[in-house]
Amino acid sequence: MNKYFKSLAAVLLLLIGSVQSSLAQCAMCRATVENNVSNGDTTVGAALNIGILYLFVAPYVLLMVLGYFWYKNAKRKKGISF
Secondary structure, three states, X not given: OHHHHHHHHHHXXXXXXXXXXXXXXXXXXHHHHHHHHHOOOOHHHHHHHHHHHXXXXXXXXXXXXXXXXXXXXXXXXXXXXX
């Protein structure tokens, strides 16, 4: 349990430490899109929206795949086959 707690604390510290750099990128992306839209180029905004959707969906797909394998492994350990 002690190793688990130390690992969890380390991950949380890393996540908290990376917040500042992720917030800085939002301002840069916003400035780029505003600059391009004011010049009449809307393709960067559309590409940025697709990138945001990709980043939004990727963790959920990963969790679904891991959940599927966990479920399959749990059923195999119980001796129930599909």
